[in-house]
Amino acid sequence: MTLRLCGPRGFCAGVDRAIQIVVLALKKYGSPVYVRHEIVHNTYVVEGLKTLGAVFVEELSEIPQTSQPVIFSAHGVPKSVPTDAKNRNFVYLDATCPLVSKVHKQAVRHTRLGRHVLLIGHHGHPEVIGTMGQLSTDQVSLVETVEDVEKFDPIDRDKLGYVTQTTLSVDDTSNIIARLKYRFPSIAAPSAESICYATTNRQNAVKKAAVGADYFFVVGSPNSSNSMRLVEMATRTGAKNSMLVRDVDEIPWAKLDEAKIVGLSAGASAPEVLINEIVEKFQSKYELKLELAIAAIEDEEFMVMRNLRNIELDQSDMAFVNGSDNSGISSKVGGS
Ligand code: SF4
Incomplete structure (x- = not known):
């Protein structure tokens, strides 16, 4: 396998x-x-x-x-x-x-320049609630689909700007943006891409790994937007069966005996310790060839706020999520 x-x-x-x-x-x-x-x-x-x-x-x-x-x-x-x-x-x-805060600032900037904001995102997601909550209700409208764009009827079609949720499907969002630009050619884009680097990189890695896969597993929770987008991406790219699993126990091991190619990724909120457990179980059950599907090398780190910087953080403090990485494979670069 x-x-x-x-x-x-x-x-x-x-x-x-x-x-x-x-x-x-x-x-x-x-x-x-x-x-x-x-x-x-x-x-x-x-x-x-x-x-x-x-x-x-x-x-x-x-x-x-x-x-x-x-x-x-x-x-x-x-x-x-x-x-x-x-x-x-x-x-x-x-x-x-900080990348969500950046979207908040861009939404506020649109309104300062007199534009009504179109937020592309999923209704009810806390990030969408947070971004819409930077503005008054008459300053922002949510669009979830191309059909929503068709129905949108602005007060002034020349005074519009858009931002997006950070964790959307890159491909779906570009279709919505294309439609917005077609209907409202003067709509202003945010000054930087709203979909974040992490979402884009994880989706690109799944695109590489899912081709021809018999099964594709994404580790994550069902309320994780970016994890669900990875499952969709695996299906679209050609994985025969794609599913979200919370942990090693949710993998349908009994169905895998005939599988030749299995893909594995994890949403941006899923800890490495869970992925290591899955890799270790694959290693113990099958004669395994491990391949890496690398889309990018990430070295981003965001500092905590100033008043917590003087508190020491030991590796052991984060061991409950990072584990001991027995698989020897670093999640950041896709290879050790
Ligand atoms: S996926 Fe991660 S990097 Fe991207 S906006 Fe959310 S928390 Fe920030």
């Missing part, structure tokens, strides 16, 4: 930073540290942080009056949330990915 392992896969710089913020805050302030919404969309990560002392809530109103900090998730929050935290006298730490 050939196992094609995507590189890069798994954690991106924004997810790594957000988890570090929770771990460092627990070291600095002790338990509990409150986290508004899942810090990243991965059940394993959330459960791991709970055992360290993090308490997850959906709304600030669920937190008792406290001097312990509340952390906002990597997806970003509407402007009203920090204001609410201040009104409640909470100390807060914003773990919004």
Whole structure:
């Protein structure tokens, strides 16, 4: 059996930073540290942080009056949330990915220049709620599909700008943007691409690995947008069976005995420890040829906020997600 392992896969710089913020805050302030919404969309990560002392809530109103900090998730929050935290006298730490914050700034910039903002994204996703929440409701409209573009009826067709959610399918989004530009030729693009480097690289690696695969597995949680896009990408690229798995136990091992080529990737919020377990099980069960499908080499790192930088972070603090990497394969470069 050939196992094609995507590189890069798994954690991106924004997810790594957000988890570090929770771990460092627990070291600095002790338990509990409150986290508004899942810090990243991965059940394993959330459960791991709970055992360290993090308490997850959906709304600030669920937190008792406290001097312990509340952390906002990597997806970003509407402007009203920090204001609410201040009104409640909470100390807060914003773990919004810097690339999501950049999209917020670009949306605000469009409105400063008098443009109505079209946000391309998925209704109800926390990142979309956060980005729309930077603006008033009459300043922004959500478009999810090419059909939404057809139906959109602007007040002034020459005063439009768009941004996108960071974790969308690159191909689907370019179709929507093409339609927007066709209908509204003067629509302004954001000054930099909104879909982030991590989303693009992971999708490109899946495109390489999925060709001719009998099975393709993406490690991730069902509410992880970028993980679901990788499953779709594997199917479109030609994998006969593509599926999302939370961990090694969700792999349908009984069906794999006839498989010749299996692809493996992981969404940006899925920890390497889960991928290593899967690779190790493949190695123990089959005579395995390991191939790497490398789309890019990533060296991005995002620093945590200044007031946590003086807290030391040992490798052991992040071992619950990074593991010991027994497979010897680094997720960042796709090869050791
Ligand atoms: S997927 Fe992209 S935008 Fe989201 S946390 Fe990672 S780097 Fe940031």
